[in-house]
Amino acid sequence: MDIARVIVDVPTSQTNRTFDYKIPPHLEGVVDTGMRVIVPFGPRKIMGFVIGITDESKHDRLKAIGDVMDLTPVLTGELLELGRWIADTTLCLHISALQAMLPQVLKAKYEKEIHIIGDREQLPDRIQLVSNGRGYFPFDDVTEAGIPYSVVQKAMKEGTIELRYKVKGKETLKKIPYIAPAVPVDTLYEEYEGLSKQAKKQRLITSYFIEYPTEIEEKKLLEELNTTKASLKPLIDKGTLSRVYKEVYRSPYEEDAFERTEPLTLTEEQKDAITPIWRSVTEKRHETFLLHGVTGSGKTEVYLQSIQQVIEEGREAIVLVPEIALTPQTVERFKSRFGSNVAVLHSALSKGEKFDEWRKVQRKEVQVVVGARSAIFAPFQNLGIIIIDEEHETSYKQEDHPRYHARDVAIYRGEQHDCPIVLGSATPTLETYARAKKGVYTLLSMTKRMNEASMPEVERIDMREELHAGNRSMFSRSLFDKIQERMAKGEQTVLFLNRRGYSTFVMCRDCGHVSECPHCDIALTYHRKNDRLKCHYCSYEEAMPTVCPSCESDTIRYFGTGTQKIEESLQQLLPEARIIRMDVDTTRQKGAHERLLTKFGNKEADILLGTQMIAKGLDFGNVTLVGVLAADSLLHLPDFRSSEKTFQLLTQVSGRAGRDKLPGEVVVQSYTPEHYSIEMASQYDYESFYLKEMKMRKLGQYPPYYFLTLVTVSHPNQLYAMDVIRKVVTFLQEQLSEETVILGPTPSPLARIKDRYRHQCMIKYRNEPNLTKVMKRLFQLYEDEIQNKDLQLTIDFQPYHMM
Ligand SMILES: Nc1ncnc2c1ncn2[C@@H]1O[C@H](COP(=O)(O)OP(=O)(O)OP(=O)(O)O)[C@@H](O)[C@H]1O
Numbered sequence: 001m002d003i004a005r006v007i008v009d010v011p012t013s014q015t016n017r018t019f020d021y022k023i024p025p026h027l028e029g030v031v032d033t034g035m036r037v038i039v040p041f042g043p044r045k046i047m048g049f050v051i052g053i054t055d056e057s058k059h060d061r062l063k064a065i066g067d068v069m070d071l072t073p074v075l076t077g078e079l080l081e082l083g084r085w086i087a088d089t090t091l092c093l094h095i096s097a098l099q100a101m102l103p104q105v106l107k108a109k110y111e112k113e114i115h116i117i118g119d120r121e122q123l124p125d126r127i128q129l130v131s132n133g134r135g136y137f138p139f140d141d142v143t144e145a146g147i148p149y150s151v152v153q154k155a156m157k158e159g160t161i162e163l164r165y166k167v168k169g170k171e172t173l174k175k176i177p178y179i180a181p182a183v184p185v186d187t188l189y190e191e192y193e194g195l196s197k198q199a200k201k202q203r204l205i206t207s208y209f210i211e212y213p214t215e216i217e218e219k220k221l222l223e224e225l226n227t228t229k230a231s232l233k234p235l236i237d238k239g240t241l242s243r244v245y246k247e248v249y250r251s252p253y254e255e256d257a258f259e260r261t262e263p264l265t266l267t268e269e270q271k272d273a274i275t276p277i278w279r280s281v282t283e284k285r286h287e288t289f290l291l292h293g294v295t296g297s298g299k300t301e302v303y304l305q306s307i308q309q310v311i312e313e314g315r316e317a318i319v320l321v322p323e324i325a326l327t328p329q330t331v332e333r334f335k336s337r338f339g340s341n342v343a344v345l346h347s348a349l350s351k352g353e354k355f356d357e358w359r360k361v362q363r364k365e366v367q368v369v370v371g372a373r374s375a376i377f378a379p380f381q382n383l384g385i386i387i388i389d390e391e392h393e394t395s396y397k398q399e400d401h402p403r404y405h406a407r408d409v410a411i412y413r414g415e416q417h418d419c420p421i422v423l424g425s426a427t428p429t430l431e432t433y434a435r436a437k438k439g440v441y442t443l444l445s446m447t448k449r450m451n452e453a454s455m456p457e458v459e460r461i462d463m464r465e466e467l468h469a470g471n472r473s474m475f476s477r478s479l480f481d482k483i484q485e486r487m488a489k490g491e492q493t494v495l496f497l498n499r500r501g502y503s504t505f506v507m508c509r510d511c512g513h514v515s516e517c518p519h520c521d522i523a524l525t526y527h528r529k530n531d532r533l534k535c536h537y538c539s540y541e542e543a544m545p546t547v548c549p550s551c552e553s554d555t556i557r558y559f560g561t562g563t564q565k566i567e568e569s570l571q572q573l574l575p576e577a578r579i580i581r582m583d584v585d586t587t588r589q590k591g592a593h594e595r596l597l598t599k600f601g602n603k604e605a606d607i608l609l610g611t612q613m614i615a616k617g618l619d620f621g622n623v624t625l626v627g628v629l630a631a632d633s634l635l636h637l638p639d640f641r642s643s644e645k646t647f648q649l650l651t652q653v654s655g656r657a658g659r660d661k662l663p664g665e666v667v668v669q670s671y672t673p674e675h676y677s678i679e680m681a682s683q684y685d686y687e688s689f690y691l692k693e694m695k696m697r698k699l700g701q702y703p704p705y706y707f708l709t710l711v712t713v714s715h716p717n718q719l720y721a722m723d724v725i726r727k728v729v730t731f732l733q734e735q736l737s738e739e740t741v742i743l744g745p746t747p748s749p750l751a752r753i754k755d756r757y758r759h760q761c762m763i764k765y766r767n768e769p770n771l772t773k774v775m776k777r778l779f780q781l782y783e784d785e786i787q788n789k790d791l792q793l794t795i796d797f798q799p800y801h802m803m
Pocket residue numbers: 264265266267270293294295296297298299300301426450451617619655
């Protein structure tokens with residue numbers, strides 16, 4: 001067993017296979033599957049993943065592995081398999097799939113250090129010698145001293161030392177300053193005598209260390225002696241004292257900041273929902289559940305108590321939440337219940353912080369991970385449950401290589417670990433709900449809100465009528481009155497504006513007419529550059545109308561507005577209102593999100609105005625009014641999911657009102673309040689919406705009835721890109737079955753990105769067993785152009801962004 005199968009870090013399709021390397025004698029028994037190694041590749045030395053160890057190779061004269069990068073595997077056997085599966089099903093490079101599962105720190109340039117974490121006495125002599133009294137030292141010192149890796153590995157297993165990765169130029173471990181005497185006490189005494197009487201602070205500090213000649217945290221010292229850094233400086237400069245930095249485990253979420261919560265007594269509905277989950281946990285059986293519960297029905301408590309069961313059985317849990325909902329409020333609910341048994345993987349953490357959290361999983365210090373999409377790769381080895389909250393969120397799909405969907409990965413891992421998957425949502429995707437109805441998933445329903453209150457009443461406002469009544473502002477009279485009422489009562493309002501999709505569709509302000517494609521039932525997109533309307537799906541286009549084709553009014557125009565403008569006009573109308581605006585601009589700074597929400601939670605504002613990021617997860621009992629400013633803005637996006645997304649968003653946003661004792665109310669402003677998704681969302685009628693939308697999908701030949709695959713080609717030369725996509729379509733027409741529909745070729749909605757022209761075609765099919773094979777052939781056909789002519793070809797088997 002001295003041959004390693006290695007996936008090398010050269011992202012090209014020719015190198016997208018394993019390469020065999022010899023394991024040199026000094027690395028025998030050290031190299032293991034799942035470790036990263038350095039291997040010679042042509043003239044270079046590069047990184048690679050060992051995905052298997054064997055004793056024979058088809059090739060003779062193998063090159064040898066140069067060195068190992070890790071002394072413990074960074075990927076488990078299961079994750080290695082998962083990587084292969086992702087590469088196969090999404091057609092990405094194997095190396096990209098493996099890389100995607102690792103924390104970022106391991107992809108950056110870093111240095112390795114050995115840290116002594118156990119009893120010094122137990123260290124192997126040779127390491128003891130190299131350490132030379134130091135608490136940690138560069139890994140290179142070990143190599144230079146010629147200590148075999150197996151000795152280091154053994155010490156690591158025994159827990160006396162640890163290998164840490166230190167990112168070059170960046171700290172991966174948080175360090176805090178300590179002050180320590182740099183000279184013996186009698187020298188301190190001499191120094192003290194030599195200080196002038198005026199140097200009072202310096203004398204104070206020196207005498208402190210004469211009395212307590214050990215290190216102390218700088219902050220504590222300054223507090224204790226009531227002095228400042230400035231008076232320390234001369235002592236440090238002279239060499240009497242020294243400032244040393246000591247490492248602390250970064251804890252982005254201070255444990256003691258969370259009050260512990262006990263499991264709540266479950267309601268009947270919750271009990272009915274959780275029993276089958278518990279059963280499949282105990283029976284170690286893979287089963288996918290859809291937990292369909294209205295907003296505020298207590299889904300989170302069901303998650304918490306399911307996890308409780310998993311922990312008690314000694315297994316592990318992954319909870320995925322959408323990035324945007326990974327707010328302190330969400331994290332707190334898990335931390336409060338499970339304390340330090342929870343790691344949090346959140347993109348707002350620094351690379352180093354994320355790495356620390358990941359290490360807690362690797363070292364089995366935690367049993368629960370709460371995180372965004374990529375937390376699905378947490379290297380647990382004994383999973384007992386995976387929960388995906390707000391399963392309808394499109395952010396669970398990664399949009400570049402690998403183009404995986406976290407839901408698919410979850411189900412894959414659930415099969416490997418024989419554990420249940422829980423998909424939770426008040427508004428599941430049609431795909432998921434359809435599967436639950438067919439019995440592929442087990443449907444669990446919770447129809448009542450926790451406070452037994454009915455869902456907040458929704459008033460739909462027709463903004464066309466507002467206009468006719470002479471109200472040209474962004475706020476209907478009703479919404480405006482209600483905001484004022486709330487202010488008078490000291491209750492709070494959430495105002496929601498959807499910015500996505502703004503300024504792209506064209507609508508008549510008089511009659512609500514929206515220009516749509518005659519072939520696709522999808523809103524046309526306004527192209528400012530040439531003042532024309534275009535269809536993203538079939539390349540139909542027409543001139544921007546000057547009068548409304550339906551009522552001949554001249555108020556037809558494309559839409560455009562933003563949160564900032566709304567804040568200004570609201571402030572003008574209500575000068576005394578305290579408004580918090582939350583959008584990408586106000587939350588750019590680290591921690592800003594948290595700060596704004598805490599402020600709102602502390603009732604330091606009357607109105608929270610924001611975009612998508614305020615639609616989910618917020619649980620503020622004092623919010624009794626929710627206003628949706630332009631419910632149609634999503635509706636006319638050039639996307640067959642636009643009705644579904646509108647329904648989901650309206651339901652989520654409405655769910656923010658009346659979550660506690662005070663009853664809530666919702667005002668939805670729209671130019672097309674009669675649209676079925678707005679109407680049914682305002683009645684909280686998911687079932688009717690589902691049935692209606694399924695009919696539309698069937699008619700339009702869209703998922704879940706049909707599958708989609710999007711092929712995009714891009715190149716700096718437009719003619720070239722067009723030529724390629726035309727040939728691609730011809731090729732696909734020849735290769736795929738007759739029932740399969742190919743839409744396009746057409747320029748992509750985002751026709752140029754970074755000076756590359758993009759063209760696409762959409763494949764709609766019901767049954768195409770050879771699709772992956774055909775697509776692989778397609779890649780092979782264009783291999784040369786991709787390698788040498790800067791052509792990009794991307795294939796998305798589950799497109800969510802049609803752009
Ligand atoms: N069994 C219970 N007894 C008392 N209170 C509960 C119980 N279960 C949940 N709650 C409380 O009810 C409120 C709503 O629950 P939760 O936020 O879990 O709902 P949800 O279904 O996740 O809502 P959303 O989909 O809107 O996020 C929370 O404040 C929660 O603490």
